[in-house]
Amino acid sequence: MTHEHLVMSFECSYTPPPPGDEAMAENPFKMQHMHWLRQHPYSCRENLFLSQETNALRDELLAYKKAGGGTIVENTTTGIDRDLPALRQLAKDTGVHVIAGAGYYIDCTHTEATKKMSVEKLTNSIVNEVLHGADGTDIRCGVIGEIGTGWPITESEKKVLRSTAHAQAQLGCPVIIHPGRDPAAPAEVVRILQENGGDISKTVMSHLDRTIFDEGELLEFANMGSYLEYDLFGTEMLNYPFNLKVDMPSDSQRVKTLAFLVKEGYEDKIVIAHDIHTKNRLTKFGGHGYSHILKNIVPKMLTRGITQHQVDKILIDNPKCWLTFK
Numbered sequence: 440m441t442h443e444h445l446v447m448s449f450e451c452s453y454t455p456p457p458p459g460d461e462a463m464a465e466n467p468f469k470m471q472h473m474h475w476l477r478q479h480p481y482s483c484r485e486n487l488f489l490s491q492e493t494n495a496l497r498d499e500l501l502a503y504k505k506a507g508g509g510t511i512v513e514n515t516t517t518g519i520d521r522d523l524p525a526l527r528q529l530a531k532d533t534g535v536h537v538i539a540g541a542g543y544y545i546d547c548t549h550t551e552a553t554k555k556m557s558v559e560k561l562t563n564s565i566v567n568e569v570l571h572g573a574d575g576t577d578i579r580c581g582v583i584g585e586i587g588t589g590w591p592i593t594e595s596e597k598k599v600l601r602s603t604a605h606a607q608a609q610l611g612c613p614v615i616i617h618p619g620r621d622p623a624a625p626a627e628v629v630r631i632l633q634e635n636g637g638d639i640s641k642t643v644m645s646h647l648d649r650t651i652f653d654e655g656e657l658l659e660f661a662n663m664g665s666y667l668e669y670d671l672f673g674t675e676m677l678n679y680p681f682n683l684k685v686d687m688p689s690d691s692q693r694v695k696t697l698a699f700l701v702k703e704g705y706e707d708k709i710v711i712a713h714d715i716h717t718k719n720r721l722t723k724f725g726g727h728g729y730s731h732i733l734k735n736i737v738p739k740m741l742t743r744g745i746t747q748h749q750v751d752k753i754l755i756d757n758p759k760c761w762l763t764f765k
């Protein structure tokens with residue numbers, strides 16, 4: 440899985456509940472709220488603290504391993520409460536390989552100190568997180584990202600993108616991007632990375648499921664050469680609060696898009712994940728957990744014209760190729 444979170448907080452994205460449902464913001468987790476939470480995951484404060492569930496996470500990872508999972512890229516970066524010692528402990532306890540992410544999340548989580556840093560200083564901090572260890576630990580990150588960007592991309596986010604490209608040019612490492620919620624956002628990020636010496640062939644563009652909908656636009660973007668990530672498997676909601684114009688696809692629609700990209704020749708550039716970032720998606724709370732793709736999505740892919748060889752590319756070969764330092 441190339442895009443997951445095990446320990447993070449998503450407080451920065453709290454969105455008030457719809458009118459009439461105000462009490463739900465502070466409501467404790469109860470069985471009768473689970474459907475509401477699936478529809479409004481960002482409107483209950485407690486739901487945003489995955490960081491409180493390390494015990495449940497241990498069980499999740501053991502179940503993932505039993506289902507055939509070996510490795511998880513944990514994309515929590517500075518700004519959403521990365522906790523590297525907790526990740527190391529989870530990896531030790533379960534035997535699942537956990538690859539941590541270096542760098543910074545979106546603008547509203549940048550501190551004043553981060554906003555004042557030069558591109559050179561930001562580059563050094565990212566390189567240091569990969570070569571020597573992050574957050575005062577000796578735990579070294581294996582990817583840069585998820586690097587957060589919004590739409591339009593802010594000045595501070597542009598500086599972080601330039602630093603990401605410079606760090607990648609030095610290290611030959613994988614990069615993963617969280618684009619803004621506009622169809623033009625992924626291509627704009629790629630342009631900034633390219634202009635600053637980034638290697639697009641070793642860059643994953645995340646969250647395409649909620650970003651590019653038109654097939655022509657998708658092929659145009661695919662042609663720019665990044666990995667194409669569909670990473671919201673398991674998320675189905677009617678009203679996507681961060682952009683109400685977006686119709687969040689169902690898992691069936693996601694599989695249809697994967698089959699389309701495979702037919703168009705992009706089987707070497709697709710990667711997939713669940714991007715679990717709220718509590719309600721854990722099996723402890725009736726959610727789909729980290730094994731949903733392995734248990735439910737792969738069988739569906741096989742019935743929709745994607746071969747086992749192509750599934751293996753998407754789940755094994757492409758991530759391996761992306762994650763290998765040059």
Ligand SMILES: CC(=O)NCCS(=O)(=O)O
Pocket residue numbers: 449617646649671681714716
């Ligand atoms: C943790 C994170 O950034 N998840 C992405 C959520 S989004 O709704 O696809 O932007």
